Amino acid sequence: MITIKVADFLQSAFSNDQAEMLKLKIEDALKKEERITIDFKGITKFTTLFFNFSTGYFITALGKKKYDDIFQIVNLNELGQSTYNHSYNNCIRDEQSGNSDILSKIMDIIEGMDDL
DSSP states (O other): OEEEEGGGTOSOBOSHHHHHHHHHHHHHHHTTTSOEEEEOTTOOOBOHHHHHHTHHHHHHHHOHHHHHHHEEEEOOOHHHHHHHHHHHHHHHHHHHTTTHHHHHHHHHHHHHGGGO
């Protein structure tokens, strides 16, 4: 099992730039084909935007079952857990309603904005 300690490289879980940093750590960890624990110990500020562009990206890309099989999220405070749950549930709802193609296209557009 691989553990990503968010506090080792972020002070909060707030912005898209911070989400991108976590996303890159997750991508590296996925290459090792092991379960991944994301540890938020010491992080106290969260936004749904952060989770949408970090963990939400992988929920959308992998689907609920595979995401749940690979990822474990630990040490979220009450605000963090609520914010994470909101993002997670939105991704699951979109997957179940068949909007994953739309989300994939949106993610492609957003990722392409980095090239501007």
